[in-house]
Amino acid sequence: MRVTRRLITVGFAAVLAASAAMPAFAADLIAIITPSHDNPFFKAEAVGAEAKAKELGYETLVLVHDDDANKQSQLIDTAIGRGAKAIILDNAGSEASIAAVKKAKDAGVPSFLIDREINATGVAVSQIVSNNYQGAQLGAEEFVRLMGEKGNYVELLGREADLNAGIRSKGYHDVIDEYPEMKIVAQQSANWSQTEGYSKMETILQANPDIQGVIAGNDTMAMGAIAALQAAGRKDVIVVGFDGSNDVRDSINAGGIKATVMQPAYAQAQLAVTQAHEYITTGKAPAEEKQLMDCVLITADNADKLETFALSE
Amino acid sequence: MPRFQAACTLMLAGALALGGCKLVKTEDEQRQAAAGAFNPDKLVADIWDAKVVPYLDGRAGAFQEVSALTATDLSAAAEKYGHKEKQGNAPWTFAARIDGVIVGEETKSRAAYVDVDVDGDSKADVRVSIGPAIRGTALRDSLKFVNFNEFKNQIEWAQYGKSFNTYVNGALLEKLPREGLTGKKIKATGAYPLPAKGQLPQFVPATLTVGG
Numbered sequence A: 001m002r003v004t005r006r007l008i009t010v011g012f013a014a015v016l017a018a019s020a021a022m023p024a025f026a027a028d029l030i031a032i033i034t035p036s037h038d039n040p041f042f043k044a045e046a047v048g049a050e051a052k053a054k055e056l057g058y059e060t061l062v063l064v065h066d067d068d069a070n071k072q073s074q075l076i077d078t079a080i081g082r083g084a085k086a087i088i089l090d091n092a093g094s095e096a097s098i099a100a101v102k103k104a105k106d107a108g109v110p111s112f113l114i115d116r117e118i119n120a121t122g123v124a125v126s127q128i129v130s131n132n133y134q135g136a137q138l139g140a141e142e143f144v145r146l147m148g149e150k151g152n153y154v155e156l157l158g159r160e161a162d163l164n165a166g167i168r169s170k171g172y173h174d175v176i177d178e179y180p181e182m183k184i185v186a187q188q189s190a191n192w193s194q195t196e197g198y199s200k201m202e203t204i205l206q207a208n209p210d211i212q213g214v215i216a217g218n219d220t221m222a223m224g225a226i227a228a229l230q231a232a233g234r235k236d237v238i239v240v241g242f243d244g245s246n247d248v249r250d251s252i253n254a255g256g257i258k259a260t261v262m263q264p265a266y267a268q269a270q271l272a273v274t275q276a277h278e279y280i281t282t283g284k285a286p287a288e289e290k291q292l293m294d295c296v297l298i299t300a301d302n303a304d305k306l307e308t309f310a311l312s313e
Numbered sequence B: 001m002p003r004f005q006a007a008c009t010l011m012l013a014g015a016l017a018l019g020g021c022k023l024v025k026t027e028d029e030q031r032q033a034a035a036g037a038f039n040p041d042k043l044v045a046d047i048w049d050a051k052v053v054p055y056l057d058g059r060a061g062a063f064q065e066v067s068a069l070t071a072t073d074l075s076a077a078a079e080k081y082g083h084k085e086k087q088g089n090a091p092w093t094f095a096a097r098i099d100g101v102i103v104g105e106e107t108k109s110r111a112a113y114v115d116v117d118v119d120g121d122s123k124a125d126v127r128v129s130i131g132p133a134i135r136g137t138a139l140r141d142s143l144k145f146v147n148f149n150e151f152k153n154q155i156e157w158a159q160y161g162k163s164f165n166t167y168v169n170g171a172l173l174e175k176l177p178r179e180g181l182t183g184k185k186i187k188a189t190g191a192y193p194l195p196a197k198g199q200l201p202q203f204v205p206a207t208l209t210v211g212g
Helices: A002-012 A014-020 A040-055 A069-081 A096-106 A132-146 A163-176 A194-207 A219-231 A246-253 A265-282 B002-014 B027-035 B040-059 B063-072 B074-081 B154-171
Strands: A029-034 A059-064 A086-089 A111-115 A126-130 A151-157 A182-189 A213-216 A238-240 A260-262 A290-293 A296-298 B093-106 B111-117 B126-132 B185-193 B202-211
Touching: A029 A040, A029 A069, A029 A265, A040 A059, A040 A111, A040 A265, A059 A069, A069 A086, A069 A096, A086 A096, A086 A265, A096 A111, A111 A265, A126 A265, A132 A163, A132 A213, A132 A238, A132 A260, A132 A296, A132 B154, A151 A163, A151 A194, A151 A219, A163 A182, A163 B154, A182 A194, A194 A219, A213 A219, A219 A238, A219 A246, A246 A260, A246 A296, B040 B093, B040 B154, B040 B185, B040 B202, B063 B074, B063 B093, B074 B093, B093 B126, B093 B202, B126 B154, B126 B185, B154 B202
Parallel strands: A029 A059, A029 A086, A086 A111, A111 A126, A126 A290, A151 A182, A151 A213, A213 A238, B126 B202
Antiparallel strands: A260 A296, B093 B111, B093 B185, B111 B126, B185 B202
16 A cells, blocks of 8 residues: 555656655655744744644754845755755745746745745645735724724835735725725835834824824834834824734733734644645645635734634634 | 747747637636736626626525524535635635515715614624625625636735625615615625624625615
């Protein structure tokens, strides 16, 4: 039986023949490449993927590309050179990453993308995509509801070079702009950063004291904004974030930030490793390459259940 | 010009499957042609009467039946009335038909809705969106013949979802009276995603009549 299975594996993918002939998969390597772990979201991805890979008996190589496509390309070379059986990748750009993923494919190393998608299909085996747009719409709907569908508000954008900054902003506006009494008075980038979120909020507040809400492209900027608002004695201003970090959970529970949107970082990284394992051992790819992972609205009602980008039942 | 001919020859020789230089109208090629100028409103308008309404008509069950079956046997309900993307973590979306009485209305909000009693106990069983702002993408998500993998990325997929809501607004909801709805009869065919525990199903209509 075992022999038959090996033969089938060989038949499925000649490039895997070498590994299929080995007695066990224990020494096989999975490379896990993400943006910088400074953001707890990407750290949760790496930790989730690593835990699942080890559970399935793989060695892991955990690397960060710091959102630099050139560095990502070098890391892919490293993974190929080290003989990785699969690459789990949160990529450094929807266009720039296509060549890197193709390079791995041509070298016989399948890629399993998480969080961000690339603008090409048939290159990666799977793309498990965080539905940033759907998440942004959820966050915006709650923001509008909390604002009573009217008032002056501020938007803090993420780093403009990052596709997700644009996707989230577009999702926000597709909802908010349907409410003519919602008036945007300032829209600035705080580059995903908490310290910039604080300083930008301080400046905006001086120029526009008459605001009722702030919607931020991620949680770290929302944390900066709420700190600046509280320092100015403006506890009435509604703040909504995005990511579902433990910091924002604690702020919600303390009556600070009102809502955020949780992306299932940990779960989707684990799912990617499971699919990689399936592909390595049986040659079977998931039924569909692109798989959307919906986000979940977090408010005071369910914040207690949130821990490290996962909701308990 | 010679370069263009060379390109044509190459395409004919190398990729007959693409149909050479002649434009053949298939859905795929229309989509590819539109890729330069993605026009989701047109994509929806093009399939609404021919595919969307007939599909929902055929697929929908009476809301009471759909709702009862989702509670007792979710996979049977999904098989019969439901749809979701093959992978990912989206909830099931169900096609259903509503025939009931409006027992509550919220028309001050832009995301206006009516609450409908379908079983005669005067209590709300389902919340029907009446726009102009419609939450979610239930109509898109109920259709078996549209698929995220056929779109360039999540932005275009989301815009496509929103275009269904835009279409319904223009075709049905804008004409709806906004006053004195409570007590009136309502019939609708449409879709709703599996609601969270203890919440009313959020139904988006594709056809709707209110009166009587």
